Amino acid sequence: MADAGKKYLILADEDLMSLMEAGDADAFAALYDRHCRAAYSLSYRMMGERQAAEDLTQDAFLKVWRSAAGYRSERGSVRTWVLSIVHNRGIDQLRSLASRRRTQDRVKQSAPRSQPSEAFAETWRNSQRDQVREALNTLPSEQLKILELAYFSGYTHVEISELLGLPLGTVKGRMRLGLKKIRDYFDQKDVAVPR
Amino acid sequence: MSPMDDKTFHELKDAYVLGALPEDERAAVDTYLASRPERQAEIEDLMGVAGLLALAPPEHDPPTELRRRVMSVVASEAARPRAARRSPALSWLGRLGGLRNVALGAAALLVVGLLSWNVLLQGDVQSLRSQVEEARTAEETQETREIELGGAWAEQGARAEVTALKNDRAILVVEDMPSIPDDRTGQVWVINNDVPEPSGLLDPSGNMAATAITKPLGGADAIAVTVEPAGGSEKPTTDPVLVKEL
Numbered sequence: 001m002a003d004a005g006k007k008y009l010i011l012a013d014e015d016l017m018s019l020m021e022a023g024d025a026d027a028f029a030a031l032y033d034r035h036c037r038a039a040y041s042l043s044y045r046m047m048g049e050r051q052a053a054e055d056l057t058q059d060a061f062l063k064v065w066r067s068a069a070g071y072r073s074e075r076g077s078v079r080t081w082v083l084s085i086v087h088n089r090g091i092d093q094l095r096s097l098a099s100r101r102r103t104q105d106r107v108k109q110s111a112p113r114s115q116p117s118e119a120f121a122e123t124w125r126n127s128q129r130d131q132v133r134e135a136l137n138t139l140p141s142e143q144l145k146i147l148e149l150a151y152f153s154g155y156t157h158v159e160i161s162e163l164l165g166l167p168l169g170t171v172k173g174r175m176r177l178g179l180k181k182i183r184d185y186f187d188q189k190d191v192a193v194p195r
Numbered sequence: 196m197s198p199m200d201d202k203t204f205h206e207l208k209d210a211y212v213l214g215a216l217p218e219d220e221r222a223a224v225d226t227y228l229a230s231r232p233e234r235q236a237e238i239e240d241l242m243g244v245a246g247l248l249a250l251a252p253p254e255h256d257p258p259t260e261l262r263r264r265v266m267s268v269v270a271s272e273a274a275r276p277r278a279a280r281r282s283p284a285l286s287w288l289g290r291l292g293g294l295r296n297v298a299l300g301a302a303a304l305l306v307v308g309l310l311s312w313n314v315l316l317q318g319d320v321q322s323l324r325s326q327v328e329e330a331r332t333a334e335e336t337q338e339t340r341e342i343e344l345g346g347a348w349a350e351q352g353a354r355a356e357v358t359a360l361k362n363d364r365a366i367l368v369v370e371d372m373p374s375i376p377d378d379r380t381g382q383v384w385v386i387n388n389d390v391p392e393p394s395g396l397l398d399p400s401g402n403m404a405a406t407a408i409t410k411p412l413g414g415a416d417a418i419a420v421t422v423e424p425a426g427g428s429e430k431p432t433t434d435p436v437l438v439k440e441l
Contacts, residue, residue, distance in 0.1 A: 023273050029269075036257050036261075037256060038250065040257035057261060061265050088214065132251055136248075175213060179213075179241065
């Protein structure tokens with residue numbers, strides 16, 4: 001990467017994707033460096049331990065490399081696409097685990113705290129993260145819990161209903177309200193939902 | 196499952212974008228969206244909101260060793276021809292040409308069967324469908340997923356589907372299968388890192404066949420079927436007639 005020149009550092013993600021499609025491993029390296037932290041953090045949150053998080057991150061990034069041609073910019077940013085791959089494969093893995101390591105303790109983890117960015121390039125992305133975290137902080141705990149159980153722990157709505165002893169309709173309603181409240185947060189700030 | 200109506204879609208769409216639907220409901224929503232393209236923008240918008248959750252976790256730096264491992268694989272694949280890189284497990288399938296076209300050419304496939312493990316199914320379609328419905332309610336078949344295969348046979352009207360069960364078990368059912376000579380057999384291959392592994396024989400009864408897939412699909416790159424001499428081969432000797440990248 002260091003020998004590949006600095007051009008990759010200034011290219012947009014979409015341009016890196018185009019280069020990857022043409023077989024440019026250095027472009028992939030640049031993309032990996034930009035998004036590995038977010039991907040690994042999501043992986044770690046979903047899998048709950050380091051080795052599984054590493055495996056999921058590796059699996060997802062190899063999927064990114066091999067499926068670069070499948071990216072469609074009109075459906076969202078490259079980062080969103082990368083993280084959706086992490087999420088989807090994480091859900092698959094969680095559901096296939098013979099012994100789920102998901103516990104109530106993980107569900108009840110407190111809202112994440114931002115950490116200082118380590119590079120200028122991260123500033124904008126960190127700003128978006130902060131907005132998202134702030135939006136999540138506006139959710140009632142019962143809505144946040146259900147979103148977390150679904151999104152990070154891979155439970156289906158029926159499983160959440162059973163786990164929490166709530167009617168299925170209540171679970172669906174809280175999912176709907178939780179997502180709506182996140183959207184409302186950005187609408188009220190007159191900020192577009194990051195994509 | 197009967198077609199989904201608008202009311203059910205609205206009830207399920209939030210769980211859908213959160214990844215919180217079981218496989219059958221997720222597939223039903225996919226089918227609904229395929230028939231209602233005007234809903235696509237709505238669901239993508241909602242996916243954007245749900246996707247924000249991915250930014251929320253506490254941040255962790257991935258180990259540098261992980262980067263080395265990933266780049267090692269990528270560097271090795273970057274040296275290959277483009278088609279092989281995109282589908283490293285399928286370079287031997289390259290003779291078929293245009294996997295993307297194959298996928299596009301694959302018709303919508305029916306869910307045709309779930310079987311007990313290690314049981315070779317041979318029977319009529321109606322019987323299979325009955326077993327499907329029974330099996331779907333059984334504990335063993337919770338959390339299944341269906342994988343449609345495309346390829347030359349699909350273009351000829353065959354309908355082929357892998358049903359992946361829990362614990363890395365899977366079966367392949369082919370309906371309206373083209374006839375093959377008596378001294379030949381369909382052979383299933385699970386491909387990992389460009390290496391096709393023999394994974395079951397597909398001996399037809401009438402115009403259909405089914406077999407357990409003997410190699411795990413978890414982590415595999417693709418599944419394919421070729422026509423081989425009776426008894427099967429150690430390595431594929433013909434172009435695939437069915438294929439699906441995983």
